[in-house]
Amino acid sequence: MDSFEQVTFSSERDSRPPCIRTRYVFSQDRYSRMTSNSIQTYWDLIASRHDPNAFATLDAAYREPQRGYHDWGHIGDLLAKLDDFRSLAARPDLIAAAIFWHDAVYLTRDSDGLLRPDAENVRASAELFERHSKFDPMESAAIRDLILATANHLTARAMTEHYPGFARDLDLFLDLDLSSLGAPWQIFARNLEQLRFEYDWVPEPLFCLGRLQMIDTFAARGDGLYRRDETRKLWNDCAHDNLARAQDELRRQLARLASSA
Numbered sequence: 001m002d003s004f005e006q007v008t009f010s011s012e013r014d015s016r017p018p019c020i021r022t023r024y025v026f027s028q029d030r031y032s033r034m035t036s037n038s039i040q041t042y043w044d045l046i047a048s049r050h051d052p053n054a055f056a057t058l059d060a061a062y063r064e065p066q067r068g069y070h071d072w073g074h075i076g077d078l079l080a081k082l083d084d085f086r087s088l089a090a091r092p093d094l095i096a097a098a099i100f101w102h103d104a105v106y107l108t109r110d111s112d113g114l115l116r117p118d119a120e121n122v123r124a125s126a127e128l129f130e131r132h133s134k135f136d137p138m139e140s141a142a143i144r145d146l147i148l149a150t151a152n153h154l155t156a157r158a159m160t161e162h163y164p165g166f167a168r169d170l171d172l173f174l175d176l177d178l179s180s181l182g183a184p185w186q187i188f189a190r191n192l193e194q195l196r197f198e199y200d201w202v203p204e205p206l207f208c209l210g211r212l213q214m215i216d217t218f219a220a221r222g223d224g225l226y227r228r229d230e231t232r233k234l235w236n237d238c239a240h241d242n243l244a245r246a247q248d249e250l251r252r253q254l255a256r257l258a259s260s261a
Helices: 002-006 029-049 054-062 071-084 090-101 118-132 137-149 166-177 185-198 204-219 229-260
Strands: none
Touching: 029 054, 029 071, 029 090, 054 118, 054 166, 071 090, 071 166, 090 118, 090 137, 090 166, 118 137, 166 229, 185 204, 185 229, 204 229
């Protein structure tokens, strides 16, 4: 898989403001090796069920310059966590495929300059997967439904049990995608900075208000934020601590912006 060797990742962001784009070089620390190994392992597992151009398409997508959080680092992180919870998955190969493709299309605004609804990115990502898929029809439909579920993490449900255990796999996949909410605060805060980079065209008051609304929605879920008992026990408490701290900081920031207007 020659194109894999060209991928660069980063486990750390530098100290410059998020509005300044940097190109992150893959650093050989333990976290970076873990995520890159997970990418290699899981792509090897599913590569034969894609057309020959699939990985190059993913590589080009996750290296796009407008990405800060939704890049190869995010994909590697989810795959490493899937490895940790692999025993809970009925079809870890299909969850892995959904992880690879679920953010393959990621734009924060449309060509007219207006905010692009995330559901459009999700739908486009599912369609891109289907163009490169050589999975059998049942597997392809399951992966598509996993990807589409990320349009609404909190309320999505399995409408079709594509295989025994699919609904539980969907729950696990969505918990993995929200796992960063339960990361240590330093990582959580860095992720917010990376998201700010992706929305650097949005005025600061509007961005802060949008982030606060999103965080309020997650915080309101309480113990229902994570679906699986195993992930809830691991991430829920830290996630709600992070969300509460982020709510306070965003409210203070909005107050400062209002007072200086």
